[in-house]
Amino acid sequence: xxxxxxxxxxxxxxxxxxxxxxxxxxxxxxxxxxxxxxxxxxxxxxxxxxxxxxxxxxxxxxxxxxxxxxxxxxxxxxxxxxxxxxxxxxxxxxxxxxxxxxxxxxxxxxxxxxxxxxxxxxxxxxxxxxxxxxxxxxxxxxxxxxxxxxxxxxxxxxxxxxxxxxxxxxxxxxxxxxxxxxxxxxxxxxxxxxxxxxxxxxxxxx
Numbered sequence: 758x759x760x761x762x763x764x765x766x767x768x769x770x771x772x773x774x775x776x777x778x779x780x781x782x783x784x785x786x787x788x789x790x791x792x793x794x795x796x797x798x799x800x801x802x803x804x805x806x807x808x809x810x811x812x813x814x815x816x817x818x819x820x821x822x823x824x825x826x827x828x829x830x831x832x833x834x835x836x837x838x839x840x841x842x843x844x845x846x847x848x849x850x851x852x853x854x855x856x857x858x859x860x861x862x863x864x865x866x867x868x869x870x871x872x873x874x875x876x877x878x879x880x881x882x883x884x885x886x887x888x889x890x891x892x893x894x895x896x897x898x899x900x901x902x903x904x905x906x907x908x909x910x911x912x913x914x915x916x917x918x919x920x921x922x923x924x925x926x927x928x929x930x931x932x933x934x935x936x937x938x939x940x941x942x943x944x945x946x947x948x949x950x951x952x953x954x955x956x957x958x959x960x961x962x963x
Contacts, residue, residue: 864926
């Protein structure tokens with residue numbers, strides 16, 4: 758099997774984590790050697806940065822600081838885990854990647870797209886996912902799911918307007934790059950969402 762770089766994107770409560778295990782198992786059954794990971798994070802150093810960004814007591818953190826920290830974590834993640842895994846013939850399945858920065862720091866924080874693109878070029882130059890699943894869910898439903906877990910991070914605590922901008926930015930990126938993105942209706946139950954994902958994998962990952 759040719760290795761693939763597959764990412765899952767979506768707003769709060771989209772259900773990415775609950776689908777990743779199903780995806781990894783399906784890919785392994787069909788001959789892929791799979792590495793699962795997440796962002797921010799994925800390596801010891803990147804996980805330290807994740808903790809600062811998502812859970813640290815730093816209300817003074819500015820939007821540009823947030824962006825640069827996330828891309829610092831991403832650069833380490835790509836260097837230490839993603840590129841070596843792909844080079845070893847493994848398929849990498851990642852919960853969020855740079856699309857999240859365009860959605861959250863671009864759409865949500867309203868930072869200039871050119872600044873995010875510059876960070877992207879520095880952090881991983883020509884590396885892009887082969888396939889991106891956008892698990893799309895209305896903001897209200899997603900928030901109710903996320904808050905049901907009982908552990909808000911700094912993004913789950915943002916305003917509805919912020920999260921609506923995140924969702925719309927994701928949808929715009931998917932529209933702009935239809936060859937890479939597959940939009941999944943994540944408002945359904947887990948089994949129905951998985952059926953949508955599996956149908957795409959049957960077409961694109963065998």
